[in-house]
Amino acid sequence: xxxxxxxxxxxxxxxxxxxxxxxxxxxxxxxxxxxxxxxxxxxxxxxxxxxxxxxxxxxxxxxxxxxxxxxxxxxxxxxxxxxxxxxxxxxxxxxxxxxxxxxxxxxxxxxxxxxxxxxxxxxxxxxxxxxxxxxxxxxxxxxxxxxxxxxxxxxxxxxxxxxxxxxxxxxxxxxxxxxxxxxxxxxxxxxxxxxxxxxxxxxxxxxxxxxxxxxxxxxxxxxxxxxxxxxxxxxxxxxxxxxxxxxxxxxxxxxxxxxxxxxxxxxxxxxxxxxxxxxxxxxxxxxxxxxxxxxxxxxxxxxxxxxxxxxxxxxxxxxxxxxxxxxxxxxxxxxxxxxxxxxxxxxxx
Amino acid sequence: xxxxxxxxxxxxxxxxxxxxxxxxxxxxxxxxxxxxxxxxxxxxxxxxxxxxxxxxxxxxxxxxxxxxxxxxxxxxxxxxxxxxxxxxxxxxxxxxxxxxxxxxxxxxxxxxxxxxxxxxxxxxxxxxxxxxxxxxxxxxxxxxxxxxxxxxxxxxxxxxxxxxxxxxxxxxxxxxxxxxxxxxxxxxxxxxxxxxxxxxxxxxxxxxxxxxxxxxxxxxxxxxxxxxxxxxxxxxxxxxxxxxxxxxxxxxxxxxxxxxxxxxxxxxxxxxxxxxxxxxxxxxxxxxxxxxxxxxxxxxxxxxxxxxxxxxxxxxxxxxxxxxxxxxxxxxxxxxxxxxxxxxxxxxxxxxxxxxxxxxxxxxxxxxxxxxxxxxxxxxxxxxxxxxxxxxxxxxxxxxxxxxxxxxxxxxxxxxxxxxxxxxxxxxxxxxxxxxxxxxxxxxxxxxxxxxxxxxxxxxxxxxxxxxxxxxxxxxxxxxxxxxxxxxxxxxxxxxxxxxxxxxxx
Numbered sequence: 023x024x025x026x027x028x029x030x031x032x033x034x035x036x037x038x039x040x041x042x043x044x045x046x047x048x049x050x051x052x053x054x055x056x057x058x059x060x061x062x063x064x065x066x067x068x069x070x071x072x073x074x075x076x077x078x079x080x081x082x083x084x085x086x087x088x089x090x091x092x093x094x095x096x097x098x099x100x101x102x103x104x105x106x107x108x109x110x111x112x113x114x115x116x117x118x119x120x121x122x123x124x125x126x127x128x129x130x131x132x133x134x135x136x137x138x139x140x141x142x143x144x145x146x147x148x149x150x151x152x153x154x155x156x157x158x159x160x161x162x163x164x165x166x167x168x169x170x171x172x173x174x175x176x177x178x179x180x181x182x183x184x185x186x187x188x189x190x191x192x193x194x195x196x197x198x199x200x201x202x203x204x205x206x207x208x209x210x211x212x213x214x215x216x217x218x219x220x221x222x223x224x225x226x227x228x229x230x231x232x233x234x235x236x237x238x239x240x241x242x243x244x245x246x247x248x249x250x251x252x253x254x255x256x257x258x259x260x261x262x263x264x265x266x267x268x269x270x271x272x273x274x275x276x277x278x279x280x281x282x283x284x285x286x287x288x289x290x291x292x293x294x295x296x297x298x299x300x301x302x303x304x305x306x307x308x309x310x311x312x313x314x315x316x317x318x319x320x321x322x323x324x325x326x327x328x329x330x331x332x333x334x335x336x337x338x339x340x341x342x343x344x345x346x347x348x349x350x351x352x353x354x355x356x357x358x359x360x361x362x363x364x365x366x367x368x369x370x371x
Numbered sequence: 372x373x374x375x376x377x378x379x380x381x382x383x384x385x386x387x388x389x390x391x392x393x394x395x396x397x398x399x400x401x402x403x404x405x406x407x408x409x410x411x412x413x414x415x416x417x418x419x420x421x422x423x424x425x426x427x428x429x430x431x432x433x434x435x436x437x438x439x440x441x442x443x444x445x446x447x448x449x450x451x452x453x454x455x456x457x458x459x460x461x462x463x464x465x466x467x468x469x470x471x472x473x474x475x476x477x478x479x480x481x482x483x484x485x486x487x488x489x490x491x492x493x494x495x496x497x498x499x500x501x502x503x504x505x506x507x508x509x510x511x512x513x514x515x516x517x518x519x520x521x522x523x524x525x526x527x528x529x530x531x532x533x534x535x536x537x538x539x540x541x542x543x544x545x546x547x548x549x550x551x552x553x554x555x556x557x558x559x560x561x562x563x564x565x566x567x568x569x570x571x572x573x574x575x576x577x578x579x580x581x582x583x584x585x586x587x588x589x590x591x592x593x594x595x596x597x598x599x600x601x602x603x604x605x606x607x608x609x610x611x612x613x614x615x616x617x618x619x620x621x622x623x624x625x626x627x628x629x630x631x632x633x634x635x636x637x638x639x640x641x642x643x644x645x646x647x648x649x650x651x652x653x654x655x656x657x658x659x660x661x662x663x664x665x666x667x668x669x670x671x672x673x674x675x676x677x678x679x680x681x682x683x684x685x686x687x688x689x690x691x692x693x694x695x696x697x698x699x700x701x702x703x704x705x706x707x708x709x710x711x712x713x714x715x716x717x718x719x720x721x722x723x724x725x726x727x728x729x730x731x732x733x734x735x736x737x738x739x740x741x742x743x744x745x746x747x748x749x750x751x752x753x754x755x756x757x758x759x760x761x762x763x764x765x766x767x768x769x770x771x772x773x774x775x776x777x778x779x780x781x782x783x784x785x786x787x788x789x790x791x792x793x794x795x796x797x798x799x800x801x802x803x804x805x806x807x808x809x810x811x812x813x814x815x816x817x818x819x820x821x822x823x824x825x826x827x828x829x830x831x832x833x834x835x836x837x838x839x840x841x842x843x844x845x846x847x848x849x850x851x852x853x854x855x856x857x858x859x860x861x862x863x864x865x866x867x868x869x870x871x872x873x874x875x876x877x
Contacts, residue, residue, distance in 0.1 A: 230474075244456070245446065
C-alpha cells in the first residue's frame with residue numbers, strides 16, 4: 023500500500039510541477055499576462071519569490087534529514103539557523119573592511135561552523151547525556167534566541183550581500199532562466215546540496231550506514247558500525263546546514279540581522295522534512311510549496327486583487343503547512359529508531 | 372589424530388552486577404560439526420554467544436580460534452576472525468533491501484559509490500551454493516520470517532564466516548521452515564562450516580546435532596551424544612529434575628456451546644483478507660486447538676474474538692449473547708472471557724508497571740481494588756501476594772516491574788491475572804512461546820485445569836506439539852478459513868501438516 027501511495031503522490035507532484043512550468047511560460051510569454059490574477063499566480067516575480075523563500079526551508083529540511091536519518095530528532099533547527107544567522111552577521115560586520123567577496127565567504131564559513139557547533143551540542147546532550155531529544159532541541163532554540171538577542175549590537179551594520187550570478191547561456195532561457203539561473207551563489211549551493219545529500223544518503227557507504235543507524239542501531243552495531251559516532255557526525259553536519267540557512271538569510275536574502283529573524287522557518291523546515299518523507303527531493307518539493315504560499319501571500323497583497331483582509335492572506339503559508347503536514351502525518355514513516363538512546367550491549371563495563 | 376578445534380572457550384566466567392551469567396564454561400567446536408547448546412531461557416546461552424561474538428567481554432577466561440588465543444572487543448573483531456551470528460531477534464533493517472542489509476558494514480564500493488550489483492551477484496552465488504533462494508533486491512519487510520533468517524545466514528556467509536552461531540533459530544519458524552533450515556545446516560556442515568546451534572527444543576537437537584552441550588544456571592552441566600540421548604534424559608539434564616513431557620489429562624466432557632462463530636470475515640491492517648468466513652463452535656469443557664502456518668488468519672481471529680479488531684461481517688456469540696464487534700471490556704465482563712495474548716509485551720502487560728499493578732489490569736476499576744476514584748493499595752497488594760503464590764511467579768518482590776521478570780514468569784503473571792476472575796471462555800494465543808520448560812509445564816496444567824472446570828478453551832499455537840498435547844479437537848486454518856476440524860484421536864502430525872499446507876483429501 024505504502025509504495026503505491028508514494029508512486030501516486032510522486033506522479034501527482036510531477037504533474038503539478040509540469041503544469042506550473044507550462045503556466046509560467048504561457049503567462050509570462052503570451053498575452054495571458056494581461057490577467058492580473060494569472061500574473062499573481064505564475065508571474066516571474068512570484069516564482070522568484072518562491073525560490074528565495076524556499077531556500078532556507080530546503081537547507082533546514084536537509085539539516086533535519088541528516089540528523090533524523092541517523093536517529094536524532096532535530097527540533098532545534100530553528101535555533102541552529104538563528105545561531106548561524108547571528109554568527110554570520112557578526113562575522114560580516116567585523117570584516118566589513120575586507121574585500122566584499124572574501125568577507126562574505128568568511129562569514130558563511132563562520133555561520134557553518136557555529137551551526138555545526140550547535141549541532142554538536144545537541145548531539146552531546148542527546149547522546150552523551152541522554153537528554154530527551156525534544157528537550158535538547160528546545161534548549162538549542164532558547165539558547166540561540168537568548169544569546170543572539172543579548173549579544174546583538176543594534177548599531178552594527180553589515181555592508182553588502184551576495185548578488186546574483188547569471189549562468190551564461192542558461193540564464194537566457196525565457197522564464198526558466200531568470201527564475202533558476204540568475205541567482206546568488208548560496209541559492210545554487212542549496213539546490214546542489216539537495217542532489218548531494220540524496221546521492222550520499224542512498225548511494226554511498228556513509229549513507230547506507232547512516233540510514234541503518236537511524237532505523238535499527240542494533241543491527242548496525244552487530245556488524246561493527248559505531249552507532250554513536252555516526253550520530254555525532256550527522257548531527258554536526260546537520261547543524262552546519264541549518265547554520266548555512268541562517269547565513270543565507272543574513273548574507274544573501276536580507277543583508278542584515280534582526281532579532282528572531284528566522285521567524286519560525288526552522289519549524290516550517292521540519293514540516294517540509296516530514297511532508298517530504300525524510301527524502302531530500304521530497305523536502306525540496308515541500309519547501310517549494312511552502313515557499314510558493316509565501317510568495318502568493320506577498321503577491322496578493324501587492325497586487326491588491328482581493329478584498330480579503332490582509333491578516334487572512336498572511337495566514338496562508340501557515341494554513342497550508344498545517345493542512346499538508348496533518349494530511350500526510352499518517353502516511354509518512356519516520357526512521358524507526360528516531361529519538362531513542364542507543365546503548366551498546368554490555369558497553370557499560 | 373588430534374584435531375585442533377576451530378573455536379574453544381576456556382573457563383569463561385561472566386559476571387553482571389549481582390548475577391553470574393556464565394561460570395567456568397568450557398566449550399569446543401570442531402570443523403564441520405553442529406554443536407547444539409541446550410538450555411532453558413536464562414541459562415546463559417545467549418550471554419556465552421555474545422561473548423564469542425565480541426558483544427560482551429568475559430570477566431575471566433579466554434577464547435581460542437584455530438588454537439590461538441584472541442581478544443575480541445567488538446563484533447568487528449569476531450567477524451574478522453570468521454565468526455558469524457544469526458541473532459534470535461533478526462538484526463535486519465526492515466525498510467532496506469536484502470542487498471543493503473547483507474553488505475551493511477562490509478560494503479562493496481566502487482569510486483565512493485555503493486556497488487550493489489557486485490554485492491547482489493555475490494548474494495546470488497551464495498544463495499545458490501547453499502540452496503537458499505532469495506531476491507537480492509526484495510525489501511526485507513516484505514519477506515516471510517523464514518526467508519529473513521536466510522538473509523541473516525547469507526549475511527554471515529558474505530563475511531566469510533566459518534563458524535556460525537545460530538541463536539534460537541527455530542523459535543520463529545513453522546515446521547516446514549524448520550525442515551528447510553535443517554537442510555541448509557546440513558549443507559553448510561558438508562562444506563566445512565562449523566555451527567553452534569542454540570535451542571531449548573529437545574526434538575530438534577536430537578535431529579541435527581553431532582554433539583550436545585547442556586547449560587544450566589550459567590554452567591555446563593553435561594554433554595550428550597545425540598545417538599544415545601533421549602528427549603527425557605536431555606530434559607532432566609536441562610531442567611535439573613524429572614520433567615513430564617506429556618500433559619496428563621482425562622477425556623473431555625463437552626457441555627453447552629460457549630463460543631459460536633459464524634461466517635466471520637475480517638481484513639488485515641493493510642486491507643487484505645485475513646478471515647474469509649470462519650465458523651467454529653467451542654463447547655464448555657473442551658480445548659479446541661487452532662493450528663496453522665503463521666499468517667493464515669490466526670492472529671486476526673484472536674483479535675476479532677477479543678474485540679481488538681473489527682469484523683466486517685459474520686457473528687460471534689459468547690454464552691448465547693451476541694458479541695460481534697463488542698468492546699473488549701464488554702467481552703471480558705459480560706462474555707466472561709479472558710485472553711492470553713500472543714505478544715505479551717504489547718498486549719499482555721505493562722513492562723514498566725510493578726507486578727502488583729500488572730495483576731489488576733483487568734479489575735483495577737472494580738471493588739475492592741477501586742474505592743470511588745482512588746485505588747485501594749492494600750487490596751491490590753494482597754491480591755498480588757496471593758496470585759504470585761498460587762501461580763508460582765518467581766520474584767523477590769511484588770513491587771518489582773513486570774519487565775524485570777523472566778519470560779516464563781511474565782507469562783505466569785499474565786495467566787494469573789486472566790484467571791483471577793470468573794470465566795467461561797479462554798482464548799490463549801501462543802501461550803508458551805519463548806518460555807522455559809518448567810513454565811510451559813505449569814501453564815499447560817493450568818489450561819487443562821480450566822477446561823476441567825468447564826471453561827471453553829481456544830488454543831492458538833504454531834507449535835504442533837502443543838496443539839497435539841492439549842487439544843480435544845483441532846481446527847486447521849489455511850488462508851483465512853478453517854480448512855478442517857479433526858478430533859484429537861484421529862489427528863496425526865502428517866495429516867495436520869498436509870492440512871496446514873492447504874491440502875485436503877476428498
